[in-house]
Amino acid sequence: MTTKEGRVNILKNGETLLRELITLFNGKRNPIRNFSAKELKTATSNYDMGNVIIIDDSYRLYKGFRKDGPISVMKYEDNTSIEQANKESINCIVFASQMGHKNILKLIGCCLETQTPILVFEYVQHYTYANLIYRPLEPQFKPLPLTHRLKIAMEVANAVAYLHFGFSRPIVSRTYKPGYIVFNDQHVAKMFDFSWSVSIPEGETHIEIAVQGLLEYIAPEYLKKGILNEKTDVYGFGCFLIELLTGNGISNILQAEPDYDLILEKIMKKCIEDGYNKMVDPTILGEEPYSGKDLQLQAATQLAVKCVSESAEERPTMIDAAKQLRQMYRLS
Structure with missing residues (x-):
C-alpha cells in the first residue's frame, strides 16, 4: 500500500x-x-x-x-x-x-x-561498450574484432540519426560517455540515457543552453558559445568512433598531445598523416587480414576526423555517417 x-x-x-x-x-x-x-x-x-x-x-x-x-x-x-x-x-x-x-x-x-x-x-546484459573497448577492463572480455566495432558504430549511428530525423523537432542526445551504450543478450547496441537530452524548437536551427557533459566529448561551438544542435551530437559520436578504433579513451588521447589545446581534429589528422596503423588498436591490426579490411580502416578513420571537425558545418549529418558505416560494415 x-x-x-x-x-x-x-x-x-x-x-x-x-x-x-x-x-x-x-x-x-x-x-x-x-x-x-x-x-x-x-x-x-x-x-x-x-x-x-x-x-x-x-x-x-x-x-x-x-x-x-x-x-x-x-x-x-x-x-x-x-x-x-x-x-x-x-x-x-x-x-x-x-x-x-x-x-x-x-x-x-x-x-x-x-x-x-x-x-x-x-533487460540488458551486464556490460557496456567501455567493458569491451578499454583493454582489458575485465578478463572475461575478449578484444573486439574490427567488424564487431563497425557493427556497434553503425547501430549507434542509426539510433542518433533517428533522434535527429525521426521527430518533428530534432532531439539532441548530449550524452556521450563510456557507459552510454549497453547491449542486450543478442549483443545489439542500445542507447538509453536521455537525462540531458533536449529538443530543438520548431523553426530554429539551434538553441543556446548551459554547457553540460564531459569536457572531452563536447563540441567546440557548444563549449565556447553554448550553441547546441544536431552537429553537437555528431562531434560526440566522432569521439565515440575514435574510441572504438583506438581502444583508448578520448581524455588519454588529448592528454598525450597537450599542445593542441583540446582540438581533437588536429590530433586525429596528425595521426592519419603518421599512418593510421599508429592510432588503431593493436588488437585490430593483429587480426587475421581479410579483403576490405584496409578500406574499412581508412574509411572509418576518415569519417571519425570529419565528425570531430572544429567547424560544425564540415561535419556530416548522422544519416550520412550511418550510411557510410553501413557500407563499411558490408565490406566484411
Whole structure:
C-alpha cells in the first residue's frame, strides 16, 4: 500500500511529467506502466551492489528480476541534489517514452512514488561498450574484432540519426560517455540515457543552453558559445568512433598531445598523416587480414576526423555517417 508521502510524490512527479510531455510532445508518449517502490526494491534485492550494471555520477543502473521476466532499473543516487536528480529523471522519462527504435533501450515504465522517479527499462546484459573497448577492463572480455566495432558504430549511428530525423523537432542526445551504450543478450547496441537530452524548437536551427557533459566529448561551438544542435551530437559520436578504433579513451588521447589545446581534429589528422596503423588498436591490426579490411580502416578513420571537425558545418549529418558505416560494415 502506498504511503502518504508516496501519494504526495506521485501527484508532484506526475504533474511535472505531464507538463513536460505537453510542452515537448503535445502530451504524447508510448504506453508505460507504473511500478511501486516496493516492487523495484524487491526486484533488485534492495538495490544490491551485486546487481549494478552501470555506475554514473548521478545514477546507477541495476539488474532486476521479477516473475514476468528480468528488467533494468535506473535509480538516481542519494548524493545527487534532489532538484537536479528530479529534473534529469523526468527528462529521461519524457524522451525515453517517445522512442521506438531497435537501438534504443525500451522504457517499460517508472515509479513516481519515490522522491526522485525511478525508471524501468527492458533487460540488458551486464556490460557496456567501455567493458569491451578499454583493454582489458575485465578478463572475461575478449578484444573486439574490427567488424564487431563497425557493427556497434553503425547501430549507434542509426539510433542518433533517428533522434535527429525521426521527430518533428530534432532531439539532441548530449550524452556521450563510456557507459552510454549497453547491449542486450543478442549483443545489439542500445542507447538509453536521455537525462540531458533536449529538443530543438520548431523553426530554429539551434538553441543556446548551459554547457553540460564531459569536457572531452563536447563540441567546440557548444563549449565556447553554448550553441547546441544536431552537429553537437555528431562531434560526440566522432569521439565515440575514435574510441572504438583506438581502444583508448578520448581524455588519454588529448592528454598525450597537450599542445593542441583540446582540438581533437588536429590530433586525429596528425595521426592519419603518421599512418593510421599508429592510432588503431593493436588488437585490430593483429587480426587475421581479410579483403576490405584496409578500406574499412581508412574509411572509418576518415569519417571519425570529419565528425570531430572544429567547424560544425564540415561535419556530416548522422544519416550520412550511418550510411557510410553501413557500407563499411558490408565490406566484411
